[in-house]
Amino acid sequence: MLARREVKEQDGVHTVSTGSDVLLGILKQQGVELIFGYPGGAVLPLYDAVYRQAFNNILVRHEQGAVHAAEGYAKATGKTGVVFVTSGPGATNAVTGIADAMLDSIPLIVFTGQVGCDSIGKDAFQEVDILSMTAPITKQNYQIHELDNFPKIIEEAFKIAASGRPGPVVIDLPKDIASSLPDDFGDEKLVISEEHSVQRTRNVDESMMLKISEALLKAKKPLILAGGGVLAANAVSELRKFVHRFDLPVISTLVSLGVMPDKDFLFLGMGGMHGSYQANMAFYECDFLLNIGSRFDDRLATNAAKFAPHAHVAHIDIDASELGKVISTDFPVVADAKDALSWFLSNTEQMPKGEHVQWLQQLNDWRKKHPKHYEEQEGKIKPQAVIEEVGKLTNGDATIVTDVGQHQMWVAQYYPFKRSHQIITSGGLGTMGFGLPAAIGAKLAAPEKEVVLFVGDGGIQMTVEELDVIREYKLNIKIIILNNKTLGMVRQWQDLFYEKRRSQTVFNGQPDFIKLAQAYSIKGLKLSPQHWRETLADVFAEKESVLVEAEIPALEQVYPMIAPGQPNQAMMGVD
Amino acid sequence: MHEIIICKMKNRVGVLNRFTGLLTRRNINIESAxxxxxxxxxxVVAKFKxxxxxxxxxxxxxxxxxxxxxVLSVQWDDCKNDLEFEHAIVK
Incomplete structure (x- = not known):
């Protein structure tokens, strides 16, 4: 006779029969509405529960796609994304996505199937040590060996994934645990030591914050760097109020685009390797830099030793290990961005505006003298123009998903972002193949939003199988392939730094992307150089997915560019 | 410069792997433990030199x-007490 236990839910009573049912019950309690996954032998019990409970599983076509889709979902909503994959290759296929989530601080729970407890360590079929593999790329990981602590671990995992600096958590679930027939998990409440089990957050260090306020407002050339931490903390509103109170210019990172509206006169654009002229010059010239929630990565601070050489640096980050990691910090504060910005708003009301009118004038002069620009070419479709046109067609309000490479940088430069959680891109790991599944996750997260995927001809081929998910779920995603028939960014580096030796970066043939789309029952259109704007307008009038191929000049470069190791002011491609 | 890390961690499977991975990634050799x-x-209380x-x-x-x-707590020490540390291991 099966042992059974009833678990009361908010909207009724659900009968639990296996560990997998308990898992799904906890997911529901955590507010999980859908998961991204792919079944396999070790997760048969789990998917049996999914079937019986009609749990909303988005069936991807590859496990890497599952994790990227969950990332897209999490980035679009701020919620924790959930993934189910099987053991062995299912788990290893998920590793790239897990690493991507770790570097971009995305909250995920990835359940990996595992062989039964008795088979672990015996080289069983589809057995890998996923705990060891994922230790460096997760915030935490677990293997469930006892039913008793199963619910507690899952609840703890959700807390860890979303608290402090968010990140991925892996839970390895042996098949026998998933299929076990629990009698009782006990009624003890979840008890997690806040001090020990989640990343510690502290109260804002008021004395340091006061010092920052005074120094910032005394500065002649103040500058704010607003990173992904501002988005993660949902502190965009506070940031905008604060910088407008004191007319403080703001630079974003790649992943925080949208933290300020593109048109805002205080917004200097993205900084770093392909950032705007005025942003990079501002880094060089500023005398006080306040970094809120950015980790000074090497694509932003391209030469750490020469970064912001004239500035006192204040750095506010929820992760203490980021303070001083790359750039020496005069004013370090461990704090959530929302807490810190709220403190500024509450405690600077009486403070006078700083005297930095000349600085603002200088920034504006730079902006006017060296605007972003590209050359039109007769009979050619320029990628920057396509992105600008999409910006107009979507009123700058679409959720923009990118893959990785040149198109990603052009999107960062030319799409007029204006809201938070608007760009979904692989910033830290730079994962080609991220875009298509991430767009699926973003669309499922907010079906009412227009979702546009910009992708290169290289990246689309890395996870192209996920087109079938778009077909199956009838998602309306506009997919724009900017096709230069090369691995453009690598080719650009080869041209600039390897004397044009284009080793393995030029494709000697490609699939017919339009036919490929049609094979998945998705409408495909190729833009013509003569009528591409009209065609794009038609595409955005469609209520279903369209794959658009724009053949762009193969040798188009992304400029400005800072050569690796050069300081921010040493920009190439600036008139 | 030699250092001794005294780290109190939860007693659970994989905790040491995660800890030593931080050192491996930075090409730091564990000279004694x-x-x-x-x-x-x-x-568990782990001491690493x-x-x-x-x-x-x-x-x-x-x-x-x-x-x-x-990690529940962590202390760092220079190696002034190195002899005592090694002695404690013998005991």
Whole structure:
């Protein structure tokens, strides 16, 4: 006779029969509405529960796609994304996505199937040590060996994934645990030591914050760097109020685009390797830099030793290990961005505006003298123009998903972002193949939003199988392939730094992307150089997915560019 | 400069792997180590002797170790008490 236990839910009573049912019950309690996954032998019990409970599983076509889709979902909503994959290759296929989530601080729970407890360590079929593999790329990981602590671990995992600096958590679930027939998990409440089990957050260090306020407002050339931490903390509103109170210019990172509206006169654009002229010059010239929630990565601070050489640096980050990691910090504060910005708003009301009118004038002069620009070419479709046109067609309000490479940088430069959680891109790991599944996750997260995927001809081929998910779920995603028939960014580096030796970066043939789309029952259109704007307008009038191929000049470069190791002011491609 | 890290961690599978991975990633060799569980068996106290060349790398490593979920407390010591430390291992 099966042992059974009833678990009361908010909207009724659900009968639990296996560990997998308990898992799904906890997911529901955590507010999980859908998961991204792919079944396999070790997760048969789990998917049996999914079937019986009609749990909303988005069936991807590859496990890497599952994790990227969950990332897209999490980035679009701020919620924790959930993934189910099987053991062995299912788990290893998920590793790239897990690493991507770790570097971009995305909250995920990835359940990996595992062989039964008795088979672990015996080289069983589809057995890998996923705990060891994922230790460096997760915030935490677990293997469930006892039913008793199963619910507690899952609840703890959700807390860890979303608290402090968010990140991925892996839970390895042996098949026998998933299929076990629990009698009782006990009624003890979840008890997690806040001090020990989640990343510690502290109260804002008021004395340091006061010092920052005074120094910032005394500065002649103040500058704010607003990173992904501002988005993660949902502190965009506070940031905008604060910088407008004191007319403080703001630079974003790649992943925080949208933290300020593109048109805002205080917004200097993205900084770093392909950032705007005025942003990079501002880094060089500023005398006080306040970094809120950015980790000074090497694509932003391209030469750490020469970064912001004239500035006192204040750095506010929820992760203490980021303070001083790359750039020496005069004013370090461990704090959530929302807490810190709220403190500024509450405690600077009486403070006078700083005297930095000349600085603002200088920034504006730079902006006017060296605007972003590209050359039109007769009979050619320029990628920057396509992105600008999409910006107009979507009123700058679409959720923009990118893959990785040149198109990603052009999107960062030319799409007029204006809201938070608007760009979904692989910033830290730079994962080609991220875009298509991430767009699926973003669309499922907010079906009412227009979702546009910009992708290169290289990246689309890395996870192209996920087109079938778009077909199956009838998602309306506009997919724009900017096709230069090369691995453009690598080719650009080869041209600039390897004397044009284009080793393995030029494709000697490609699939017919339009036919490929049609094979998945998705409408495909190729833009013509003569009528591409009209065609794009038609595409955005469609209520279903369209794959658009724009053949762009193969040798188009992304400029400005800072050569690796050069300081921010040493920009190439600036008139 | 030699350092001794005394790290109290949760007593659970994989905790040491995660900890030593932080050192491996930074190409830091563990020159000696001792690990014991606390009397209540809920935690382990691990002592590692390592060498970190640069001061700012040491500071960063301290913070990275401290933020690990399973790390309950961490102390750093220079090697002035090195002899006593090794002696304790013999005991």
């Amino acid at each position: 001792s690990i014991n569980s606390t009397p209540d068996n809920k935690a 390592i060498q970190v060349a640069k001061a700012h790398e040491r500071e960063h490593l301290k913070r990275v170790i401290a933020k690990q979920i399973d």
